[in-house]
Amino acid sequence: MSKAANVITDTYFSVFKQAFDKQLEPFGKSVMDTTVDGYNLVESKAKVVFRRKTDRKENTIAGKVFHFRMSKGCHFNDCFLSFGLGASATGDNAKRHVSELNNNYDFIIVGGGTSGLTVANRVSAAFPSKSVLVVEFGEIVHIEGQFDPPSTGRKTDSRAPSGQLLGGCSAVNGQFFDRGSKHDYDTWTEVAGPDFAKKSGIKWDWKGIYPSFKKSATFTTLDRAATKQYGYTWHHSAYSNDPKSVQATLPPFQWADIGVKIKAFKEMGLKAVKDCANGEKNGICWVTASQHPVTAARSHSGIAHYANVQPRANYHLLLKHQAVKVIYPRGVKHGPPIVQVRNRVDNTFANLTAKAEVILAAGALNTPIILKQAVSAKHLSSAAQNIRRNATFKEESIAQFYETPAKGPYTLAFGNNAVYVSLPKLASAGLAWKDIVSRIKKSVLDNSFVEYLPVDLRNEKTIVSGYKHQLLTLAKGTVRLNVSSPGLGAEMDLIMDYRAGTNPVDWDLHRAHLRYLISDTPTYKALGGVEWGPGKTIAKDDELLRQFVINGLSPHISFAHPCCTAAMLPEDRGGFVGVDLKVHGARSLRVVDLSVMPLILGSHTSSTAYAVGRRLRR
Numbered sequence: 274m275s276k277a278a279n280v281i282t283d284t285y286f287s288v289f290k291q292a293f294d295k296q297l298e299p300f301g302k303s304v305m306d307t308t309v310d311g312y313n314l315v316e317s318k319a320k321v322v323f324r325r326k327t328d329r330k331e332n333t334i335a336g337k338v339f340h341f342r343m344s345k346g347c348h349f350n351d352c353f354l355s356f357g358l359g360a361s362a363t364g365d366n367a368k369r370h371v372s373e374l375n376n377n378y379d380f381i382i383v384g385g386g387t388s389g390l391t392v393a394n395r396v397s398a399a400f401p402s403k404s405v406l407v408v409e410f411g412e413i414v415h416i417e418g419q420f421d422p423p424s425t426g427r428k429t430d431s432r433a434p435s436g437q438l439l440g441g442c443s444a445v446n447g448q449f450f451d452r453g454s455k456h457d458y459d460t461w462t463e464v465a466g467p468d469f470a471k472k473s474g475i476k477w478d479w480k481g482i483y484p485s486f487k488k489s490a491t492f493t494t495l496d497r498a499a500t501k502q503y504g505y506t507w508h509h510s511a512y513s514n515d516p517k518s519v520q521a522t523l524p525p526f527q528w529a530d531i532g533v534k535i536k537a538f539k540e541m542g543l544k545a546v547k548d549c550a551n552g553e554k555n556g557i558c559w560v561t562a563s564q565h566p567v568t569a570a571r572s573h574s575g576i577a578h579y580a581n582v583q584p585r586a587n588y589h590l591l592l593k594h595q596a597v598k599v600i601y602p603r604g605v606k607h608g609p610p611i612v613q614v615r616n617r618v619d620n621t622f623a624n625l626t627a628k629a630e631v632i633l634a635a636g637a638l639n640t641p642i643i644l645k646q647a648v649s650a651k652h653l654s655s656a657a658q659n660i661r662r663n664a665t666f667k668e669e670s671i672a673q674f675y676e677t678p679a680k681g682p683y684t685l686a687f688g689n690n691a692v693y694v695s696l697p698k699l700a701s702a703g704l705a706w707k708d709i710v711s712r713i714k715k716s717v718l719d720n721s722f723v724e725y726l727p728v729d730l731r732n733e734k735t736i737v738s739g740y741k742h743q744l745l746t747l748a749k750g751t752v753r754l755n756v757s758s759p760g761l762g763a764e765m766d767l768i769m770d771y772r773a774g775t776n777p778v779d780w781d782l783h784r785a786h787l788r789y790l791i792s793d794t795p796t797y798k799a800l801g802g803v804e805w806g807p808g809k810t811i812a813k814d815d816e817l818l819r820q821f822v823i824n825g826l827s828p829h830i831s832f833a834h835p836c837c838t839a840a841m842l843p844e845d846r847g848g849f850v851g852v853d854l855k856v857h858g859a860r861s862l863r864v865v866d867l868s869v870m871p872l873i874l875g876s877h878t879s880s881t882a883y884a885v886g887r888r889l890r891r
């Protein structure tokens with residue numbers, strides 16, 4: 274077979290065939306070489322007909338429905354994903370109607386996303402005699418994520434974008450796979466107070482959570498030329514070595530200006546850090562992407578924690594069903610609760626029974642909705658242009674992506690370089706950071722911080738107490754429930770108020786950050802760099818710069834990383850779950866997703882969602 278963009282390569286064909294054969298085994302079928310449906314790909318004795326992107330037909334093998342997505346050429350992981358998931362979906366383990374389920378399950382997990390599938394994989398592997406059901410709102414599909422070819426950048430203008438499909442947000446996100454710094458996780462423990470974790474011995478500080486990070490992703494880098502060319506560095510010890518796990522890698526491609534940027538940041542006094550994945554991330558880092566090291570295809574929870582581990586007899590999946598609420602018919606002390614689900618196709622409702630436990634993993638915006646009926650949840654709170662412009666370049670880039678191994682700009686996902694700058698470092702740009710810290714402290718001492726909360730929450734003791742303890746690090750928003758809505762989990766159930774900029778310190782920090790970034794460096798000067806904004810007059814004037822920042826930011830649109838809506842904090846600090854992730858006061862109900870973070874991180878969040886998923890203890 275040729276290496277043209279439309280064609281799967283010889284190397285992969287054999288791997289691909291093995292994977293297909295494995296999936297076809299239960300049906301007594303096997304895959305053979307030939308041409309199918311206009312693409313020079315594969316055919317099978319069982320007549321596997323791949324679907325073109327424009328031709329969304331369902332295909333059947335031995336009477337079972339298979340779902341395929343075949344964009345130009347067969348991208349190995351994409352085919353594998355579609356096929357693997359499709360085959361599993363039609364086997365015994367993925368269901369689309371409650372009539373296909375067991376009478377009950379030991380564990381019911383609500384939400385087949387980043388954390389939820391991690392938990393399902395772990396629990397079903399650790400306890401083969403216990404049954405696990407995942408209830409997922411969406412389908413098994415491949416939706417083009419933000420940086421999947423042939424997409425060219427951000428696509429969503431939703432106020433709260435999220436992935437509602439198997440794999441959750443990990444199946445659509447920007448693949449920027451960084452972790453927080455050790456300080457981020459250490460503050461989780463600090464904000465909860467010294468007594469919170471005492472009895473359980475479960476530690477959520479960096480030392481406690483780091484082993485879960487290590488085990489949750491496998492790092493591979495193949496392209497030695499790129500390593501040399503860009504000076505990639507990493508710590509292998511920060512990752513595991515499990516080919517079925519979530520894959521992290523560094524791409525073979527960087528835009529030409531990367532070296533210039535790094536040089537300029539060094540001139541600004543920042544140091545290169547070998548790998549920011551081990552908690553030390555003060556400086557310039559190469560950040561991995563959550564993608565396959567050879568094909569550069571997205572690696573996500575739906576692949577690592579579902580497709581790669583199926584078939585597994587005790588691990589079932591109910592698709593296209595929305596968990597509406599959890600019900601305690603005899604009160605919250607008598608669990609596990611019943612899970613009420615709605616079939617999204619025929620709009621019928623059913624109750625599902627768990628024998629051991631219900632685990633909510635519907636994400637930081639949806640978990641609170643489900644919790645609403647179970648516990649008193651009144652105040653769940655939270656805090657290449659070129660590709661686009663040049664059609665030829667875009668086409669070439671897509672063709673490169675489908676080479677084996679994958680090459681070119683599309684392997685870069687969201688980019689792989691970041692600088693993490695500490696607040697004291699920002700002081701070098703003229704910000705009196707100590708003033709900021711003392712202003713926050715003062716607002717706590719004189720109680721004026723209460724004004725930054727919504728009016729009706731200012732007398733809620735637990736919320737005020739929680740906010741007080743969080744404030745030394747951050748400002749936070751709220752997610753509340755519209756009690757007059759029907760409670761079907763539609764977006765109208767949520768009243769989101771990001772509270773961004775409510776605390777004036779927010780603007781000061783943004784301003785300092787901007788001032789820091791517009792520092793003149795010899796490297797940029799030598800290149801004759803032209804400043805686009807804000808302009809010298811504005812940059813020099815504190816108040817003008819503050820206005821520039823305010824006008825330029827969108828405090829009403831999240832950056833797609835919501836968290837902290839059912840925080841792991843004591844009840845008297847507005848918390849919802851303990852260090853064992855059990856909901857305070859409710860029996861056999863846990864939350865295992867990013868809702869439980871007590872404080873937002875200085876990083877993207879998917880790696881933490883995987884780590885949280887691995888932290889479940891009996």
Ligand SMILES: Cc1cc2nc3c(=O)[nH]c(=O)nc-3n(C[C@H](O)[C@H](O)[C@H](O)COP(=O)(O)OP(=O)(O)OC[C@H]3O[C@@H](n4cnc5c(N)ncnc54)[C@H](O)[C@@H]3O)c2cc1C
Binds near residue numbers: 438
């Ligand atoms: C557009 C976008 C870009 C992002 N970019 C990055 C990035 O580059 N790097 C990074 O690290 N992070 C990124 N993130 C954030 C990161 O992916 C998420 O924070 C993380 O994956 C969330 O994990 P989770 O398990 O908490 O929730 P999710 O992964 O969202 O899982 C929740 C699951 O529950 C399902 N569900 C919801 N409600 C119900 C219900 N009622 N019943 C049944 N099922 C339900 C959903 O369909 C979903 O599958 C991005 C997110 C988005 C949306």
